[in-house]
Amino acid sequence: KVSDSMSKMTKTMAKATIAAVALVAALTFGFVKKSVSTFTEFEVAMHRMGATLGETNFETGELNKSMEGLETTIRDIAKVSQATASEVARAGNVLALAGLDLDELGTSTEGAIKSLVDFSVVAGVDVETAAGIVISSVKGMGIEIENMDRVMDVFVTTMTSSFTDLTTLGMAMKFLAPTANAAGVEIEEAAAAIGSLGDAGLQGTIAGTGLRMSINKLLSPTDDARRVMERLGLNFLTLTPAGESARATMNTLSASIASAKFEVEKTSAALEILNAKMDDLSIDQQKNQLAIMQIRARADREGRELTQEELKRISKLEKANRSLSITQVELGIKQQEASRDAKKNNKVLSEQEAQYNSLNDVVTSQTMGLTSLSDVVNQLAESGATTAEILEIFSVRGGTAIMALMGQRDGFLELVDANMKADGAARRYLQTMMLTADYQLKTVISAFEETRIEI
16 A cells, blocks of 8 residues: 555656646746747847948848947846836937937937936836937927937926826927927927916817917918007017018008008098099089970970070079089099099008018018017017907917917916926936836836846
8 A cells, every 4th residue: 555655646746747847848938939029129129220320231131239339228228217128229219310320329328318218207108109209399499419308307397287298298399399499489488388278178289280370470470460469569579680670660661551541541532522523513514404405305396486484594504504514623623633642642552561561571581589488478468469369460270379378378487487497307207206116017027128138
């Protein structure tokens, strides 16, 4: 019996050993398979970056030796972050697409790559998405890559102070950034405006296109819009000295044009009255002449001479016509004078309007940008501009954005001030996120992925 029990135990242990070996082999195979997959993904990301940088040997398909230092930098960043090495590599590729060369990526912008990785944590999006939005905003606003942290700090402050997230902020900036940059609007104001419109329910492309339209309308206003702004005393543009001189002349000329228009309207009205009187005189003369003809025709039909009464009637009508003729000549002279004055006034108005349009072209060509979005909102509020006047200046889409911004005026100005003081906002927010279990777990996972790549 003891012998049978030992035999059974031996067989059981053998089976357990085989099972354990099989399990270890399966786990090892799965781990190796996953490691191969992880390495392949990282290798593809590095090769994409190498191709972007021109650091790939297209004959052999291998990366140049010069990429080894950058690869080490990327893997080191991934080890201590919650992003994988592949994600960090893709973020680096976005920087390469933005125009950075190998030396810049490998040395001076190691902080930029790390900042993008950290920013993605704060924004709650993947690294590649965060990098794409930040870089497109940096490029669109004409900001140097080395100042990228400024953009990320502003975005963090905007996202944490308004009803907007990185995705909608990025969508709005895609439309707004180039125009804002051309108008001299800083990233702090542009982001604050998007955030404030988000609070008003206008987000993403709606906010971006609305703000873009409003800026474009200010940079190149219609004649009617310019007159509305002049009437309200609004001045949003920064100009070169030549532009300032042209605008000053335009302001003086605007009063002359208004006076000329008044004179044109006055002479036109006088001429219209004279024309009506001349028509009435002509009608009266024709009626009198018709009455004379009817008296003579009646006498002819009856075959008789005109009676004394009829002769008196004819004499009276002829006398009336002679009086009407005199009046007609007098009015004709006044009519000619009024017509001459009207032509003169129209010529003066036409010349002044042509000069105004020429000066307007000078102002447009010499416009350097806007004073600021804050100044636009403040001036509009202080001028008491009506809805109709705002729509005349900015059109429907741009006017909608501006009116929404005016409705959020206090919050907008506070957010602009907060964005101006946003230095270090992304770093401070990250320090809070690093305390979470989620961040710690993802950091462990990233470190584990480094082990897979190593294997």
